[in-house]
Each structure stands twice: as C-alpha cells, then as structure tokens.
Amino acid sequence: MLLDELHPESKAWSTSPRQISIALTNVCDLHCGYCYAPKRKASLRTEQVLSWLKELDAEGCIGIGFGGGEPTLHPDFVNICKRAAGETELAVTFTTHGHRLTPQLVERLKGSIHFARISVDGVGRTYEEQRGKQFSSLLQGIESIANLSPFGINVVVNERTVAELDAISDLAQMGGASELLLLPQQATSAVESIDETVGQALRDWVSNYRGKVRLAVSEAGASELPTCDPFPEERGLRAYAHIDASGVLRASSYSPAGAKIGDAGVLSALERLRNASEIK
Ligand code: SF4
Numbered sequence: 001m002l003l004d005e006l007h008p009e010s011k012a013w014s015t016s017p018r019q020i021s022i023a024l025t026n027v028c029d030l031h032c033g034y035c036y037a038p039k040r041k042a043s044l045r046t047e048q049v050l051s052w053l054k055e056l057d058a059e060g061c062i063g064i065g066f067g068g069g070e071p072t073l074h075p076d077f078v079n080i081c082k083r084a085a086g087e088t089e090l091a092v093t094f095t096t097h098g099h100r101l102t103p104q105l106v107e108r109l110k111g112s113i114h115f116a117r118i119s120v121d122g123v124g125r126t127y128e129e130q131r132g133k134q135f136s137s138l139l140q141g142i143e144s145i146a147n148l149s150p151f152g153i154n155v156v157v158n159e160r161t162v163a164e165l166d167a168i169s170d171l172a173q174m175g176g177a178s179e180l181l182l183l184p185q186q187a188t189s190a191v192e193s194i195d196e197t198v199g200q201a202l203r204d205w206v207s208n209y210r211g212k213v214r215l216a217v218s219e220a221g222a223s224e225l226p227t228c229d230p231f232p233e234e235r236g237l238r239a240y241a242h243i244d245a246s247g248v249l250r251a252s253s254y255s256p257a258g259a260k261i262g263d264a265g266v267l268s269a270l271e272r273l274r275n276a277s278e279i280k
Contacts, residue, residue: 013060013238014059014060014061015059015060015267015270016056016059016060016061016266016267016270017061017237017238017239017240017241017270018060018061018062018063018231018234018238018239018240019061019062019063019064019065019239019240020056020061020063020064020065020240020241020242020243020266021064021065021066021067021240021241021242021243021253022044022049022052022064022065022066022067022242022243023037023044023067023068023069023071023242023243023244023245023253024043024044024049024066024067024068024069024071024074024077024080024245025042025043025044025068025069025070025071025073025074025245026038026039026040026041026042026043026068026069026244026245027041027043027068027069027070027073027074028068028069028070028073028097029070029073029099029100030070030097030099030131030132030133031132032121032130032131032132032156033130033188033190033191034156034158034185034186034188034190034191035188035190036186036188036253036254037068037069037245037253038244038245038246040246042244042245042246043074043075043245044074044243044245044247046076046079046080046083048247049080049084050080050083050084050087051265052243052261052265052266053084053087053088053090054087054088055265055266055267056088056090056266057088057089057090059267061090062090062091063090063091063092063093063114064084064090064091064092064093065093065094065095065117066080066081066092066093066094066095067094067095067253068245069245070096070097070100071094071095071096072094072096072100072101072105073100078105078108078109078112081094081109081112081113082111082112084112085111085112085113085114086112091114091115092112092113092114093113093114093115093116093117094113094116094117095116095117095118095119095154096116096117096118096119096141096145097118097119097131097133097141098118098119098137098138098141098142098144098145099133099137099138099141101140101141101144101145101148102144103144106144106145106147106148109148110148110149113148113149114149114150115149115150115151115152116145116148116149116150116151116152117151117152117153117154117181118138118141118142118145118151118152118153118154119131119153119154119155119156120138120142120153120154120155120168120171120172121155121156121158121160121161122155122160122161122164122168123135123164123167123168123171126160126161126164129160130156130160130161142171142175142177143175146175146176146177150178151176151177151178152172152177152178152179152180152181152216153168153171153172153175153177153179153180153181153213154181154183155168155180155181155182155183156183156184156185157182157183157184157185157194157198157202157221158184158185158191158194158198159194159195159197159198162194162198162201162202162205163201165202165205166205168180169209169211169213170211172211172213173211173212173213177213178213178214179213179214179215179216180211180213180214180215180216181215181216181217181218182202182206182215182216182217182218182221182225183217183218183221184198184199184202184217184218184220184221185198186220186221186254194221199224202225203224203225206225206226207226219239219240219252220252220254236251237251237270237273237274240252241270241273242255243261243266244258246260247260247261248260248261249261249266249269249270249273250273251273251277257273257276257277258273259272259273259276
C-alpha cells in the first residue's frame, strides 16, 4: 500500500495506538537468559482484557498481539483469542515458544488467529543451549503453527544467533513463514545488549540478504538498518504500546515508565503516560 499521498488532519487520527501487545501472563516454562518478562507472578483476567480490546477497537486500533511469558499458559487463552476475533474487528496475533502447540490446541485456535509468531533463537545445539528445549520439539511447533495461520519467525539476534541467520532464514522459507522478525538482543538483568561487532555483522547480513521471506526488525533494534516506514508521522505511542500482565500500560515491554489501567480504560492510561513521558 502507498499511503504517503494521504494527509488527513491530525484531529482525524485514531486516538489508539495502531498496535498493542498484551502480556496475558508472566508465567513461562522456559528460562531464557535474555527474557524481558517480569518474573513476578501476574496474569490478566479475561473480562478485563476483552473490555480493553473493545475500547481499543472502537478507538481505531488495528491489531493486538498476545504474549507473555508464554501466552498459551494462560488458563483461558483459547477463549480470549476466540472472543477477541469474534467480538472485535482487531487482527489477533500471538507470540509463542512453540512447545505447547499440540494438534488439539491448534484445532481449538483455528479461525481465531490472523497471524502467529514463533521464537527460533538459533538452530540445533545453539537453540537448545539458549532455550533449554529440544530443537526437534521446536520443528514440530513450526509444523503446528503453519497449520494454524500465516506465521512469522522471531529471532533474538545476539553473538550466538547472528552467525546462524542464514540457517534460520532457510528454515523460515522451508517451513512456510512469511516474515522473519529480527530482535537485536536488549539488555536484561542477565545479559548485555548486542555490541558493535554483532551489530555490524547483523547490518552486513541484512544488506546481503537475498532470501524470499520478508525481514522485519524491532523498533528498539532498528537503528542503522534500512527500514521502510509506511507511516512516517506515526511515532511512539501513536504507533505502539504494551500492556503488561499487571495491567500497566507502557511504551514497550522494556520501558520502566508505565500507567496503571484503571476503570477509565486504556485510553485514559495512555493520556497519563503521554503526559508523564517524553514519548508522545
Ligand atoms: S520463552 Fe519467551 S517468555 Fe519464556 S523465558 Fe524464554 S523469552 Fe521469556
């Protein structure tokens, strides 16, 4: 789509961010070192999530992405997805580690998911050392997700995985993925952000990439990478926000600043967050 010839007045712009990610739960059965999910136990209630989704839908949000923790471990995950798809116009997506995608779960989710993402941090032994799970189990997860909906592969790019981007993009193509999302590693309490050597290797890989699966990159890791921005005036909280598993709205899952979503809803919290932060 070419949108740059349309310039609606700013008062006509949607008040909601275009995309919202929602951590349904902090619970996860894996222990990746670069995990950014808070470790305190918290999960969102179904009715709470649905009321936010309806508000966001009415205010012009286009899509929501469920994550966590591991969203499939939320006890009401299937019902939340079904209701999100059935009771709103939002595009419904989720991100998973892929090890719980049984044929039964895939069957129950079918028809409620517009796009899914599976995390593939390296191949073979690299994957197993980073995620502590068998690579063969991940391959089954990729087969399952391909059977559910269009899907993309997410890769945390760090000093281990950067050397395996060719193998991961081959896997993405063979598995039928339509997107390879690069997530340059961000600092957590356990790991550092990528250094200049890894950053340069990533930039070189991207500029030489000739694969068929389209590339995407997280905004936090996009600097110095060639990106195509379809909405150049849509920045910060106009584009994206994150709701954590405690019901706090943030500019991203890494952002320390947040506004608790109260009875007045998501847009009210968004306004408070805008007023309190540099990010508008
Ligand atoms: S699978 Fe995802 S949520 Fe779970 S520990 Fe790893 S990075 Fe964190």
